[in-house]
Amino acid sequence: MVTCVNDAMFPDTGKAVVRLLRRLGVDVEFPSIQTCCAQPMVNTGYLDEAVPVVRTFVSAFASYDAIITPSGSCAGSVRHQHSLVARRSGDPSLAAACAATSPRTYELSEFLVDVLGIIDVGASFPHRVTYHPTCHSLRMLGVGDRPLELLRAVRGIELIDLPSADQCCGFGGTFALKNADTSVAMGRDKADTVCATGAEVLVAGDNSCLVHVGGVLSRAGGDVRVMHLAEILASQEEVSA
Amino acid sequence: MGSTFVGMPAFPEAARTQLANAQLRTNLAHATATIRAKRGAAVGELDTWEELRRAGAAIKDQVLRNLDTYLLQLEETLTANGVIVHWAADAAEACTIVAEIAKAHNVNEVVKVKSMVTQEIGLNEALAEDGITAWETDLAELIVQLGDDLPSHILVPAIHRNRSEIREIFVERMAAAGRPAPADLTDDPGMLAEAARLHLREKFLRATVAVSGANFAIADSGTLVVVESEGNGRMCLTLPSVLVSVVGIEKVVPSWADLDVFLQLLPRSSTGERMNPYTSTWSGVTPGDGPQEMHVVLLDNGRSRALGDEVGRQALRCIRCSACLNVCPVYERTGGHAYGSVYPGPIGAILNPLLRGVGDDEQVDSLPYASSLCGACYEVCPVLIDIPSVLVDLRAKVVDARRGGVPKAEAIAMKVAAWTLRKAGRLGAAERAAGLARRLLRHQTALPGGRAGITSLPGPGGSWTAARDLPTPPEEPFRAWWRRTSGGKKGADQL
Numbered sequence: 001m002v003t004c005v006n007d008a009m010f011p012d013t014g015k016a017v018v019r020l021l022r023r024l025g026v027d028v029e030f031p032s033i034q035t036c037c038a039q040p041m042v043n044t045g046y047l048d049e050a051v052p053v054v055r056t057f058v059s060a061f062a063s064y065d066a067i068i069t070p071s072g073s074c075a076g077s078v079r080h081q082h083s084l085v086a087r088r089s090g091d092p093s094l095a096a097a098c099a100a101t102s103p104r105t106y107e108l109s110e111f112l113v114d115v116l117g118i119i120d121v122g123a124s125f126p127h128r129v130t131y132h133p134t135c136h137s138l139r140m141l142g143v144g145d146r147p148l149e150l151l152r153a154v155r156g157i158e159l160i161d162l163p164s165a166d167q168c169c170g171f172g173g174t175f176a177l178k179n180a181d182t183s184v185a186m187g188r189d190k191a192d193t194v195c196a197t198g199a200e201v202l203v204a205g206d207n208s209c210l211v212h213v214g215g216v217l218s219r220a221g222g223d224v225r226v227m228h229l230a231e232i233l234a235s236q237e238e239v240s241a
Numbered sequence: 242m243g244s245t246f247v248g249m250p251a252f253p254e255a256a257r258t259q260l261a262n263a264q265l266r267t268n269l270a271h272a273t274a275t276i277r278a279k280r281g282a283a284v285g286e287l288d289t290w291e292e293l294r295r296a297g298a299a300i301k302d303q304v305l306r307n308l309d310t311y312l313l314q315l316e317e318t319l320t321a322n323g324v325i326v327h328w329a330a331d332a333a334e335a336c337t338i339v340a341e342i343a344k345a346h347n348v349n350e351v352v353k354v355k356s357m358v359t360q361e362i363g364l365n366e367a368l369a370e371d372g373i374t375a376w377e378t379d380l381a382e383l384i385v386q387l388g389d390d391l392p393s394h395i396l397v398p399a400i401h402r403n404r405s406e407i408r409e410i411f412v413e414r415m416a417a418a419g420r421p422a423p424a425d426l427t428d429d430p431g432m433l434a435e436a437a438r439l440h441l442r443e444k445f446l447r448a449t450v451a452v453s454g455a456n457f458a459i460a461d462s463g464t465l466v467v468v469e470s471e472g473n474g475r476m477c478l479t480l481p482s483v484l485v486s487v488v489g490i491e492k493v494v495p496s497w498a499d500l501d502v503f504l505q506l507l508p509r510s511s512t513g514e515r516m517n518p519y520t521s522t523w524s525g526v527t528p529g530d531g532p533q534e535m536h537v538v539l540l541d542n543g544r545s546r547a548l549g550d551e552v553g554r555q556a557l558r559c560i561r562c563s564a565c566l567n568v569c570p571v572y573e574r575t576g577g578h579a580y581g582s583v584y585p586g587p588i589g590a591i592l593n594p595l596l597r598g599v600g601d602d603e604q605v606d607s608l609p610y611a612s613s614l615c616g617a618c619y620e621v622c623p624v625l626i627d628i629p630s631v632l633v634d635l636r637a638k639v640v641d642a643r644r645g646g647v648p649k650a651e652a653i654a655m656k657v658a659a660w661t662l663r664k665a666g667r668l669g670a671a672e673r674a675a676g677l678a679r680r681l682l683r684h685q686t687a688l689p690g691g692r693a694g695i696t697s698l699p700g701p702g703g704s705w706t707a708a709r710d711l712p713t714p715p716e717e718p719f720r721a722w723w724r725r726t727s728g729g730k731k732g733a734d735q736l
Binding site: 002008011014015022028038040041050052053060081088136138166171176179182184185186211214215222223224225 | 710
């Protein structure tokens with residue numbers, strides 16, 4: 001599952017996932033009838049509107065062994081919210097389909113560490129990087145230190161601790177629009193903390209959070225760029241000796 | 242003391258006002274960081290913490306499932322202990338009961354133990370209409386009351402104030418309320434506390450009637466429990482001859498043994514202490530010792546409504562520790578006043594809609610959306626209230642309550658999104674349209690790293706670009722690339 005945000009806005013993240021997984025010997029498919037996990041509807045309160053989107057999800061992914069997504073938030077939505085949507089639909093066959101797809105859905109770092117059992121993915125990325133653990137990957141999925149373990153094994157990387165890393169960046173889906181002022185206040189505090197680390201790159205497992213913090217960072221005129229975890233793990237940039 | 246939450250604007254607007262207050266932001270960031278660290282240390286000492294949380298949740302759930310039985314038992318034991326038990330369906334009934342008791346004793350003032358429930362029912366304002374002044378005796382509540390202010394935190398109602406602001410309030414306002422502040426008062430915390438002590442002591446010694454809430458009401462022994470830090474509560478509970486306690490019906494616990502769990506959970510979660518300094522318990526009237534006339538007002542005020550909500554009823558487990566406020570990134574930025582209720586923060590964002598119902602009031606309906614759903618609240622809740630899930634469920638209830646009327650722009654946008662996301666072909670078409678629209682964008686910039694970005698969008702997108710740049714949609718979305726390269730296996734840019 002590439003996710004709607006990555007499909008429409010961050011195709012390089014999707015390509016990085018394909019490159020990385022193929023390098024590790026995984027047979028990767030992109031079932032092209034996929035669209036979205038329906039989280040934007042669910043988290044804004046539009047459950048009826050989420051039903052057809054979840055139907056599309058289960059029909060796209062029903063036949064696969066593992067559903068991998070470069071988003072803690074979307075994986076969290078599939079694992080924890082699809083059953084609510086199915087219940088709302090009143091359709092037992094949808095509930096059964098969700099019960100089959102939800103537990104097979106993994107956030108990228110979970111799949112790499114837990115299913116493939118790989119920490120060193122053969123990446124190299126000679127840059128100063130700081131990592132922001134996104135809330136849904138941290139608290140909804142409990143990915144813990146998996147992304148950091150993967151990053152530590154990247155050649156040439158200089159990984160800098162992000163103070164107060166577990167503080168929310170303020171994105172929050174439609175929260176970023178419905179409560180834009182509060183969202184931006186949180187984003188500015190996160191951006192300030194990122195800048196103070198002296199990192200060149202802010203990395204996270206969710207482009208939705210990165211588009212928010214990155215937008216604040218860019219507006220502030222700094223030169224910290226944001227990158228998805230998948231792009232660093234796929235990278236094989238040469239490390240000078 | 243005319244301040245009230247009535248008529249507060251919806252959260253986004255109220256938050257905007259609060260966010261502009263730099264002093265508030267500084268006070269709150271400092272205070273919440275301090276309490277967060279203390280809580281973390283106190284909780285970290287116990288390797289049984291998760292077990293305690295599960296036990297606390299289980300006791301409360303068991304009570305809520307059998308609430309009718311426990312309440313009748315409580316009424317019976319309280320009555321046997323010489324307490325007069327009253328039942329109040331709503332705030333107005335509860336206020337009338339308290340006012341009638343005060344009037345029966347011919348008093349024009351009462352002293353109050355810090356209590357959330359009496360704030361919830363607006364007791365002070367109701368008593369004032371009957372010419373009775375209700376004096377807050379908790380230090381922070383005193384600061385709020387003297388400052389003609391509103392509480393902004395469940396545990397630390399004056400958390401938005403710093404000590405120099407408190408000194409100013411004492412110097413300017415104490416005299417009108419009784420013993421004035423000393424002439425040489427500085428902002429030294431010890432001096433401020435001493436000024437409050439001298440001021441309050443006169444009120445304790447003078448009062449005939451005290452009003453309290455209760456943290457717990459023990460069904461099998463007819464005992465009420467108040468947990469506090471200052472000892473001012475105990476003064477109110479022991480000195481006046483008449484004591485009226487207003488107790489939400491969800492406060493009942495089966496037996497003393499259950500306090501074992503809650504008296505570990507509550508202080509560590511709220512003040513970050515192993516034990517709170519004062520725990521007062523009383524089981525009715527003891528002849529010749531303490532209040533000789535005791536009343537308990539058992540209050541519903543929306544609790545039955547909340548109990549009827551399958552997902553939301555877990556909010557009635559809440560023991561008002563305020564750990565969720567202290568970790569909430571939204572609360573930390575906006576403060577408590579933005580929530581327009583005595584119950585602010587994450588718990589307020591679910592409790593107010595659950596107690597009052599959704600679909601009638603814009604302000605209440607805005608509260609479930611006052612969260613980024615980061616989940617920090619659930620992580621610290623001592624009784625395992627899954628606040629993010631309740632928030633999401635309440636959002637659905639808000640949307641459902643508004644279905645059928647004239648749809649808002651958001652509802653239309655969601656319908657369009659759902660239609661688009663139902664079929665991949667429609668999503669692909671939307672992406673192609675976005676790819677074409679990028680040529681029309683005039684406000685472009687280069688984002689760090691070189692990608693093109695947008696600095697200004699029209700319409701609702703403007704609330705994004707007001708303070709954030711946005712990457713320009715790519716020439717080729719992922720699905721188009723996948724099709725063109727046959728899954729990255731053909732073409733110049735194959736993987």
